[in-house]
Amino acid sequence: MQVLLHLMAAVALLVWGTHIVRTGVLRVYGARLRHWLSHYLDRRLLAFAAGTGVTALVQSSNATALLVSGFVADGLMPLATGLAILLGADLGTALMARVLTLDLSWLSPLLLIVGVPLFLSRKQSKAGQLARVALGLGLMLLALTLIIEAMAPVTEARGVRVLFESLTGDLLLDAVVGALFAMLTYSSLAAVLLTATLSAAGVLSLPVALCLVMGATVGSGVLAFLNSGFYHTAGRRVALGSLLFKLAGLILMLPFVDLTARWLATLSFAPQDLVIGFYLAYNGGRCLTMLPLTVPMARLCRLLLPDPATPEPRQGPRHLDPQALDQPALALANASREVLAMGDLVETMLDELGNAMRRETTRPKAPPEPLDDQLDSLHTAIKLYLARLPRERLSPDSQRRWSQVLEMSISLEQAGDMIERMMEKVRDRKTARRRSFSQSGLQELLELHERLRANLRLGLSVFLNDDEDSIRRLLEEKSRFQARQRQLAHAHLERLRHQVVQSLETSSLHLDLLGDMKRLNSLFCAATLKPVDRERPAGESRS
Known part of the structure; x- marks a missing residue:
């Protein structure tokens, strides 16, 4: 029981670390990131690159999705451009997963030692917020180390092995589990990192791990769509298009998971590196393949989410004839x-x-x-x-x-x-x-x-x-x-x-x-x- 509590605490620490990094980056560079994203309105490849860069900084494709949904809802950005940015955001998440799984255990103590006093002494300054980012990265690296240590005794428990072995055999079910885990942790990055760690510990087989990371990608799309509910219809279309792209990638790739897993097993890489490498290649290939389809997807989203029959409530001028x-x-x-x-x-x-x-x-919920x-x-x-x-x-x-x-x-x-x-x-x-x-x-x-x-x-x-x-x-x-x-x-x-x-x-x-x-x-x-x-x-x- 104590081992399970340690594992849950390490996962919570990983999620909290991603939240701290996202908060710090948005407080320091939030306005610049919004300005950067809003300037790539007609260039699809640059919009894709902008989404990749912003998401790599904030370590959350959900945060990027909320920014882009707001731009499209306000009429500041075409729907197709917003979809291109979110495709880049998926690639940015995969790149950060690759970086965080490198052997950076030596870096965690340094980031924590520097980040904590600087943040506590200069909370409201730019330096303090950058210290918050360093603190969050240190916590994430520390959490990954704790997860590996906590999984060592877990992998020896027969009941745990039986539990994870029950995931094999039904690839679609494995993908659904990955999506649910991404939604529970509110971070596809955390779900993918944990999956790679469990795979390295021998708890997950390679086919199951591949399905889990693909499902985590879909889970982040579901989260973005749910979070876009307070936007106008135009903003919700962005999240819907991103979710449909992710579902399409899952459906196209799922039949080839076993074949891909057998081929990856022949490579001389650690299981953790194989999972992260697949995640990076999957997201990169899916996003680049679907980038030319942003305009047709925008048309499909307008069909699925048409403008309401009556104008959405808004207090506007009534007498200025x-x-x-x-x-x-x-x-x-x-x-x-x-x-x-x-x-x-x-x-x-x-x-x-x-x-x-x-x-x-506390103040009640604000009006629309x-x-x-x-x-x-x-x-x-x-x-x-x-x-x-x-x-x-x-x-x-x-x-x-x-x-x-x-x-x-x-x-x-x-x-x-x-x-x-x-x-x-x-x-x-x-x-x-x-x-x-x-x-x-x-x-x-x-x-x-x-x-x-x-x-x-x-x-x-x-x-x-x-x-x-x-x-x-x-x-x-x-x-x-x-x-x-x-x-x-x-x-x-x-x-x-x-x-x-x-x-x-x-x-x-x-x-x-x-x-x-x-x-x-x-x-x-x-x-x-x-x-x-x-x-x-x-x-x-x-x-």
Whole structure:
């Protein structure tokens, strides 16, 4: 039993090592990798090479599949190009399997000794993230050594041999087992490395090992397809095409497994090298053979996953009629209606912020499209619509209204970005750390939050009606809000003086939120007022 636990722990360490490497690489080079992949849009061979290189770095074809699915879903990349990149990703996984099975046992201690202190001392820096990568590689090499040691007594157990011998005779079943193992470990690389190690220990026969590694390839395709479920249909087609390519390779190769195993057995290589060599040759041959078929596969995926009959839900502009551009007054009214829709989205985001401040548990699952993305989409549409208006035909009042609509949309878009950052602060500094505001502190934050919502509504009313009374009220409320914000900041400092534990734990977050709400209030108020009004003291008449 203890031996089995050691083996399971070594496998878990191998999976964890691949996760650490992937996380470190994506944090340091994630933006560059996305930029690199997105630039190979029309060159199939370069796209294939890009997929190979990126996957060799992140050591996960699933991570590459998620990046590519996102590009295709956003319309930044053709489907055929995405399929070519994923074929290269499969080859990249095979290359890393070859590298990691070399005799690198001497390297593991060095990577761990250097990686641990550097990562702990400089976590947030680039050097710290590169140390994370070194740490992950060291853990992977150490895990492979532990697996070999743990398998030594296991191979002597008759029951274990009977268990693995039951896999022989049914090649399709062996492939299914390999696919399931890749899905359980969330890594085809880990499944292939473990299979090669078991083969070297004499636990697996060569035909079974070959079927397991081919099945692991299919398992990674299934994982990518399942993970693409939150993308639009276009993104899911990429994962489907990659899975179909892998299934086709398995079906074509499965009848020749026994013949291939007999031929490999005649070569003077260790069983582990034979398994990894087959995996590399299988993936390389399959991917290069199917690379010219990416365009037909793209057409097949569109047939299997057609566009939905009804448009997928998305908050887009509804009133920006291009035909109204010849009538400036009507066009400005249309743009104003979309600005009010932006205001509704900002108010919904404010409600979510209030709920987040109250919650003690982790944030619930996000909607299919984040509200901030919907807000950005509306802002972009309004900006482009206003740019098409012939400003030389606008009267002075219409030009002022044009500026007011543009400024209000910019302010609301900036407010949405700020609320999103505030949500991240609450999640990272309070909810994720299981901390909470003091009762008085929470009540004060919610009070200021409610004032903020009221000023947003008042600001939208001023934007819509532009009447004197509403403008005067807005100026007064802006002044009152700033005064109340200062009072609440002083009240928080008073709680710190009395050593209130909850206030001490959340002090930085509390003061940050107060300052952010003050800036939000300024955004809600400033863009709705004429330039002369912004300089007038609160309560002074406009006449």
